[in-house]
Amino acid sequence: MSFYDNNLATPDMDVLMAWEPLMHEALLSAQRAEDQGDVPVGAVVVNDCGRILGRGENRTIFNNDPTAHAEILAIREACRAVENYRLPGAVLVVTLEPCMMCLGAIIQARLAGVVFAAADPKAGCLSSQIKGNELSWSNHRFWVLQGVLEKTCSSMLSSFFQRRRCEQKSLKKLVER
Numbered sequence: 001m002s003f004y005d006n007n008l009a010t011p012d013m014d015v016l017m018a019w020e021p022l023m024h025e026a027l028l029s030a031q032r033a034e035d036q037g038d039v040p041v042g043a044v045v046v047n048d049c050g051r052i053l054g055r056g057e058n059r060t061i062f063n064n065d066p067t068a069h070a071e072i073l074a075i076r077e078a079c080r081a082v083e084n085y086r087l088p089g090a091v092l093v094v095t096l097e098p099c100m101m102c103l104g105a106i107i108q109a110r111l112a113g114v115v116f117a118a119a120d121p122k123a124g125c126l127s128s129q130i131k132g133n134e135l136s137w138s139n140h141r142f143w144v145l146q147g148v149l150e151k152t153c154s155s156m157l158s159s160f161f162q163r164r165r166c167e168q169k170s171l172k173k174l175v176e177r
Contacts, residue, residue, distance in 0.1 A: 019115050019148040022046060022093045025055070026117075027149070029070060030095045030156060033057035040156050043070040043094040045078035045087065048112070053090060054078030070094060071102040075109050086110045095153040097124030097146070103132040106142065113143040117153035 022044055029042025038058045045054040056073030060066055071094050079085050091113045092098075092106060097120040106114060114126060114133075125132040126144050133142050 015145070016148050019093065019145065022050070022052075023095070023115070023117055023149045023153075025052060026070075026093050026095050027153065027156070029055050029057035029074075030153070033059065033062075033070065034156070034160055036062045038062050040160050041070040041094065041096045043074040043092060045074045045090050045092050045111075048089040048091075053081045053087070067101065069099070069102055070096075071098050072105055075105050075111075079109065088112065091115060093148075095149075096120055096157065097126050097128055098132075099123045100125045100132075106132070107138055107140045110140055111142050113145065115145045115148055117146075117148050117150045118157060119146065119150075 025044045026042040029044065030040040031042070033042060034040035036057075036059070038061045041058040043056045044052050046052050054074040054077030056070040056075075056077065058070045059068040059073065062068075071092060074092065074094075075087070078087055078090060085108075087109045089112050090109070092111050093115045095117045097116045097118065098106065098114065099120070100123070103125040116126065119128050121128050123129065127146055132138075133144050
């Protein structure tokens with residue numbers, strides 16, 4: 001039985017809890033992103049034994065790079081670790097539902113699955129806006145598990161954006177004076 005071999009169609013609490021240690025690793029990366037002033041999203045890529053192959057934290061603001069999403073950086077690091085642009089059997093664990101760009105990287109890397117915490121109603125491409133693992137034209141299928149440490153990850157993101165809005169209001173008031 002592989003590390004992630006379980007019934008994902010109707011995940012129960014045991015399945016969600018099994019992924020919590022790896023989601024905590026992704027949360028550590030999210031915290032690093034936030035400490036650098038970036039959106040707190042973190043990701044890890046693990047092999048089928050649960051060994052972390054790559055880590056990433058959002059660096060879009062810090063690097064002035066719209067492609068520096070946590071998922072992309074974790075996939076890049078994992079590919080370097082295995083010296084291959086494909087990651088068959090590997091799983092992406094990420095604190096926020098991946099966007100369209102990250103969906104493309106998931107498909108191109110041939111990941112076996114994606115575990116994510118918080119849905120992204122505006123840009124999420126695994127369950128919110130589209131079901132990226134069910135695209136009829138895609139030549140790759142992968143499984144998806146949603147909701148691992150969802151409240152913790154959602155709270156981190158909400159707090160970040162609430163602080164950003166307050167900071168922007170304060171700056172606006174200073175400029176208006």
